[in-house]
Structure formats: structure tokens, C-alpha cells
Amino acid sequence: MSSEVHVKNIGLRGVTVADSAISFIDGEKGVLIYRGYRIEDLADNSSYMETVYLLLHGTLPTIEQEQRFVEKVKAARQVPDFVYQSMKQWPADAEPMDILQAVVPMLSMADEYGDTFERGININRSIGLIAKLPTITAAWHRIRNGLEPLPPDESLDHAANFLWMLQGKKPDAATARELDICLVLHADHTFNASTFAAREVVSTRASLYAGVAAGLGALSGSLHGGANTKVMKMLLDLEGEPDVEAWVKDRLAQGHKVMGFGHAIYKTGDPRAVYLKKMGQRLGEQTGQNWFTLSEQVERATLAEFAQKGKTTILPNVDFMSATVYYMMGIPLDLMTPVFAISRVAGWCSHIIEEQFADAQEKPALYRPKAQYVGEYCGLMGCEYSPPEKRT
């Protein structure tokens, strides 16, 4: 029997709720580790496909293992036709995150493994979802613009193929590699809100699909995956602003937020932001667009304001940096959160499988916390039920 515990920390902040072997964060030192490896080493040397293998299987693949894995993912990119037929019925102004949330349960309907609940089969299901989220996102963008979805291109790797299906032209090598690194950087982040939601849902023995759909739902919130879009909207509003410094001062003075600053965990800087900043700079030079310069102005002005108030732990976060990177890659504003999902689905699936098959944990471990009742109370016999005509 577990003992009674009363946690006062709102939103379970700072509360350790389970064991996990997938990723590790040291927020003070700005370190993010996947399965033992620092995110910097993976960004510099690895690829998204290799990182997905690492997250799902726990070790880096040999050359043969990676080849087989990449082939399996490529073979799973296509989406059943009934999904496209359905998507063509949907309102063109639908939120892309709603599209993904609707399609994932539809992929469950087409699942070839029935009720089978085994680690190996859930890895195959994961491969299916990791392979298909880019296809669905790109297809939706085509369909809402009255175009036919483009088929995946076997000759292109994961990131390049997504840009191809989305834009109908093959990206240059540097941009494709940078998007691949973005996917590496966003692939996992311990028990963030969407990952915790995914684990919570499958703790009832719900399917991997149900877990991923819940992850998508949580990610769609503006405090989570929706943040980079908000940053870009702010920058678009700011375009042509003659005095960025004054704008920032004014905004903060009025009690508003500058989007993309601060993190629940990182207090000395986000290790992922460093990479994204470099990409932003390069993409600015390549495209001739001034978004990176503008974001740097906002960053400088905001940090200066915070410094004056002694707030030195509120730094630009990953969303602040990814906004301009994705925008200059030609990713539409409302597809930025889906791109986050295209990466994070690897983390969700790894966590779902860990939740489902962890040997060390007591079973069943269904999440079922308690609430402190603070409502109407007339004792255990209940309040008197008055007939409708006597109510006012």
C-alpha cells in the first residue's frame, strides 16, 4: 500500500513522480542528455533517425541496424487512402494540431497488429507514427490549399522529405541538415506536459495511439508547443517598428510578456537554443530576411530590461529561437507546432513504451492521484436535495 501524500506544488512542479531511463536535464548547468549522450554531441554528429533509434532502443545503432531502421521508417511513410479521403472533407481553416489529433486515432483504426501488446510491436507502431506525422502535416497543407498531397520521396531523408512534401521542391543540403538537427534537439525532454500526458493515458493500458494523441493535445497548448508560433506572431507584428528597444520597454512596463523568454527548468540557458541561434543567423544570411536580426534586437532589449530588475534567470528559450528558424525555412506559422510534434513523437513513443513495459515498476501503475475537496459540503449524508420548484 502506498502512503498518503499531500503535494502542495501546483502543477506537480518539482515533484518527482516516476523513474525514467530516457532523458535527463540539469537545469542549473544547462545540460540535456538523451540515454547518456549530451544533446550537443547528438546535434553535431548524429541524425534524427539515429537519435530516434537511440531513444526507442536505448543504444546507438550499428551501421546495419541503422540502415534497417531507416528503411523501415521510409517504408512506413505513406498514409492509408481513407485518411486523405477524410481530410478532404475537413474545413480548410482547421487548426493543423486538430488535424494531427484527428488522424492519429484513424491510424489506430488501420493498425495491422490488432490487440497485440508487445514491446517489439509497439516499436513498429512507433515507427509508423514517426514516419507518418510529416506526411500528414504536409498533406494537410497541400489539401487546404486545394492541391493533391505529394508522395514521399525514398531518396530523401526524414527532414528533407518533409520539406519536399510540404513545399514541392527539394531543400538545399544546409537547410535540410538544419531541420534534421532541429528534430534531434526537440525529440525528448523528460516529463514535460505532453510526455506526461502520453504516459498518463497509456497507464490505463490505452493504446500507443491514444497516448500520442494526448501528447499532441497537450503540445497544442500555447504554454507548451504553441509558444514558437506566438514568438513569430510577435515578430511579425514588430516588423517595421522603428524603435524595438522602446517597444520592448513599453510592453514590459504595461505588464505584458515578451514571448519566448524563460523556462520552467533551465535557469542558465537552454542548450538547444545555442544551435537554433546559429541556424537563425545562417538562414538570415542565406535568405536575406531580417528576422534573425530583429529577434536579436528583441533579445538584447529584453535582457537589458530584465537585468535592470535583477532577473538574470529569464533567458530566451528554444521557442524564441526556433520561431525565426522555421519561418525562414518556409514553414507556415501554424505548422510550427506540428513540426515540434514531428520531432517529439519519438520521445512520446519511447516514454509510452517505457511506461507500458518497465519491469522495475509495480503493475498496474495507472495514474490516479487525489484531489483535496474544497467544494460544497454538508457532511457525508450530503446536502438536502430540494425539488426544482423550491430552488431560487
Place this chain on the structure above:
Amino acid sequence: MSSEVHVKNIGLRGVTVADSAISFIDGEKGVLIYRGYRIEDLADNSSYMETVYLLLHGTLPTIEQEQRFVEKVKAARQVPDFVYQSMKQWPADAEPMDILQAVVPMLSMADEYGDTFERGININRSIGLIAKLPTITAAWHRIRNGLEPLPPDESLDHAANFLWMLQGKKPDAATARELDICLVLHADHTFNASTFAAREVVSTRASLYAGVAAGLGALSGSLHGGANTKVMKMLLDLEGEPDVEAWVKDRLAQGHKVMGFGHAIYKTGDPRAVYLKKMGQRLGEQTGQNWFTLSEQVERATLAEFAQKGKTTILPNVDFMSATVYYMMGIPLDLMTPVFAISRVAGWCSHIIEEQFADAQEKPALYRPKAQYVGEYCGLMGCEYSPPEKRT
């Protein structure tokens, strides 16, 4: 700043994580209270519509308030045509819980309120979902059988209209009233796994739809909403078994479970089970089916076995009792969990709105717990990244 807490209770069992004014359980005394009222008083005197009003608004409605509320729900029963057009594309053997999970985000696509985030509008959205889940469930059952969905009947109340849309004939008054009571009994249950998932998802400021979809996902698991179906499957397997007592003994001796016994919270009996048992008995008499008698035999034999082992807190639960009730009402096996959802959606929506608009809580309260890292670790500098050709 919140302090660091390490909770060792697997699945957050026994851990109080937040305040809530919606429902209250005393597991030792077998008491369930919604907004101050005992479930028995609501089952005896109230209706599902009135109970939904109570859960959403916090007080029982006056006659006028209830009339307006019922009218609003009735007016919201119909589902956009693009939903039916999509459903007609889907595989006929799809799991109905996948259908509901796919359709809820599609209703978000058709939401008329845009980004508006207000309590009153989220109550309207809740009314929409509460009104539409029965329509979707019944429509799917018709579509998978090659039939056109039936339109809702304004002259029928919530439960009766569902049976009408599902079966194409109007239920007798006693059965309709009993299903309505079933909906009252299942409408809320504090921070159960699906409700907690719904709250967790919207804590990121994700939409009410995303929260309800996550609730559906969690409910679909066999440890949660899927339990009554498992009970009925067991009883169907048992049909014609000459010696139920021996079957139960044998099953328990082999280390298997008898489905539908035990509850994480109720240790002296589930107040909801009492009502369902009475309904089972009456429906057995009305229909001439022997499912209730069979379930009573299983109950007696199982309790006798448990008593011998001194296990006196493992009692038949609400799923054990609802299985035969729903079956005798003509609800197909795989629609039993959707019927649970048709009721519980009221609880999810009430909890979502409480999570979104609770004044007393610090904001933002996004759920973001921690995990204890137990994976590969080579220190903060990370494990050495070896090139692929050196891996084995």
C-alpha cells in the same frame, strides 16, 4: 518557488495533487458526492441533464434554468455533415473509442467560437460535446452496419434519444430511465485517470476538445473504461458453463483474475453498484435473459473464494454491474466504453473548466512533474559518442 518533493507512490496513488470543488469520495464509507449531493439522492431524484447542470455550474438549476439548459443540449445534438462523410470512409471494424477520439478534434475544427477562452463559451463547448457524443456513437454503429445515421428526436430525453438513434426504436420508459440513472452514476469521479489526463492536457492552455479527447484516450484503456466490456466477455465465455463455482475456483487458483472486482478507492463497496444491481435484476426479469443470474453466481463464488483468503475489501465494482445492464439494454459489447464516455464527458468538461478558470490557483499551473533519471549516465559531459563503424 515550489519545493522539491520526491513521491514514491507509483501512479500517484494516494497523492493529493490539486484542489477541486466538483466531487468527493469517501472510499472507506462508500460515499460519492457531486457538488455536495450524494449520488444516491441524485440517482433517485435527479436526471442526467440536471446532474450535468449541477456539475458544470455548481448548483442545481431552477425550473427555468433547467428548461433552457435542456433546450440548448437538444439543439446541439446534430453533428456537422463533414463528420459523417469522413466516418463513412473509415474501416467498419474500427474500435468505437478510436472513432470518438478522432471525431472530437473534428468538432474542434467546426467550433464557432475561434480562439475565445472564456468560462461561458467553454460551457457552451461542453454542451456541444455532451450533446454530440451519443449522436456520434449511434451514428458509427449505424454506419458500420451499412445504415444511414438516424437524426436525433427532439421529443426524447438524453438517454432515450441515444437508444433511439442506436437501435431505431424508442425504448420503454423503465429502460430509458435506467440508462439515464446510469449516466448520472458515471458522470464524475474526482481525479480518476481520464479526468486527470483531461486536466493535464488543458493545463498547457490546450482546448477543451483536446482535453476531452485525452479523457477518451485514457478511458479506452482496459484498466479504466474498458473494464465493463471485459466483464461481459467473461460472462459470454461462461454461458452454458455447468459449474460456475468450480470455474471461478479454477480461474483464481491459476492466478487469473475474475473481471470486475476491486477498486482503487472503494474498500467497503461502491455506492453506484447498488443501483446497477437493482437494474440488472429488473432487466433480467423484463428481458427473460439470464445474465444477471449468471453474474450473481460469479459474484457469490468469487466473494466466497476471497473470504477464505481473508480478502474482504475486494468487492464487485461498477464495471461488474454495468456490463450486464448495458448488454440487456441492447448496447453492443464494444459500445459499453463509449456509453461510459457519453456520461463521463460531463465530468471531464467540468474539471477542464475548473482547471482553466480556477481563481484560487496560481497561474500558469501547467503540469510538469519530474522523473528520477535511472538510465545510462557518464556524468554531465555525457557518454562518448562513438562513430557508427566502431559500434557493436
